[in-house]
Amino acid sequence: MSRTAFFISDGTGITAESLGRSLLAQFENVELRMLTKPYIDTLDKARTLVDIITGAAARDGEEPIIIDTIVDESIREVIRSAPGFKIDIFSTFLKPLEKELGTHSSYTVGRTHSIGQDEVYMDRIHSVHFALDNDDGARTHQYNQADVILIGVSRCGKTPTSLYLALQFGIRAANYPLTEDDLDEDGSLKLPRALAQHRHKLFGLTIDPRRLAAIRHERRPNSRYSSLDQCVQEVEQAEGLYRQMHIPYIDTTRFSIEEISTRMIAETGLTRRFSPR
């Protein structure tokens, strides 16, 4: 029987969940059922949630872990009445911060993930559409506007990474597939012509050939495209090109899209147009 952890917020729940998962990931051997409860922004919703928490405690036979980022004092009070081990993030840190900053906090519900300025929204939309318009080598004439151009074999993770960079950081990421069209006579890849004048913007992705074969198999089962031999060969050629041309690259097998994106930013000095909210 496993214990339940609740991540509770008056807003999106992103902060509470992110912190909660970070903390609980440190306990490898503890099995926990994790539930995120966003938009707990009225006393009524808080009371309903207390019933849910009480039910979980009874079913589990153990008190839940409760991690919250609720700002409103009276709502927090209700949550406090639930059975559980409570980590109250805001009351832990806001008081000392108020003292340090010499001012009171505004305690505004849901402030963190509100949209902020129009520019952020526009930049975000613009970057997403840039990624889509410049996906998979569809166009190359906008590369002068790109912040980065991801390259790699088909299905190594270029598209999701481009989109994540656009959504989270407003980075304009194009991507271009490395294919057999660009093979030299000796079987090695040469830099596709469209990319040659943008060498300083290139970033390579690579992937374990077995993982690649599995991903391609979902798309085109039992094809040459998804065969392990073909995947091994393409990956070798791509990595050869990266090394030869000194193009920085990351292995997407080992990392999540968050890690690939943040590592790229850290390594290349790419500038975020805005910050995740």
Added chain:
Amino acid sequence: MSRTAFFISDGTGITAESLGRSLLAQFENVELRMLTKPYIDTLDKARTLVDIITGAAARDGEEPIIIDTIVDESIREVIRSAPGFKIDIFSTFLKPLEKELGTHSSYTVGRTHSIGQDEVYMDRIHSVHFALDNDDGARTHQYNQADVILIGVSRCGKTPTSLYLALQFGIRAANYPLTEDDLDEDGSLKLPRALAQHRHKLFGLTIDPRRLAAIRHERRPNSRYSSLDQCVQEVEQAEGLYRQMHIPYIDTTRFSIEEISTRMIAETGLTRRFSPR
């Protein structure tokens, strides 16, 4: 002169930044320059960072705010030597959690955003490609596989929202544009035929017509498409359809993509295929 806040992590920095921004957003009147420093996973990197922090303190004439989620004790020790007001998230909460859970934490660097299981990765890739394949009404024959179908006028935020749902939660979101092709003789919108049999999966987006005009203006300046009159009319027709057909909807003007997505999930009971890491 503004003070600096550092969000420091041995991993992506997503948790430290998310929590840091949440906390500091409560201090509306305090101007802070916020810097995220991810992948501080060696003593050398930590020492370099201490120099940067010391420089910021000297330049600002005030000590920085330092918020970190570093797990390794010796690296944390180095950061502790920097001048600043420190919020050490892990040491604050891990000890009490260890006691409550009756076990030691594993203190593993970068554990939070590691990729976990292959399935999560595959699900994510699959959902992103589903969103792309089913973007803007491009196809309708896969709607039986969709978890949700977003509808709305051109440029109201359908595509970024679909992609966010795919990337963050593995939700398969198609989207379909409401256009003049579906106007009735009386000038009201009728439900497009492709959507009729999937009514329970529909979710509407709407937007302030002025914001819509501004967004469309970026794409096609001074066109009928981007005129305020046209935008007012289309938005009215769309909202009329939502009300008439009892389709739940959200105004994207007021909310960020995070908020739109998490509110949709909360309102509709959509199931996340995995959790953000």
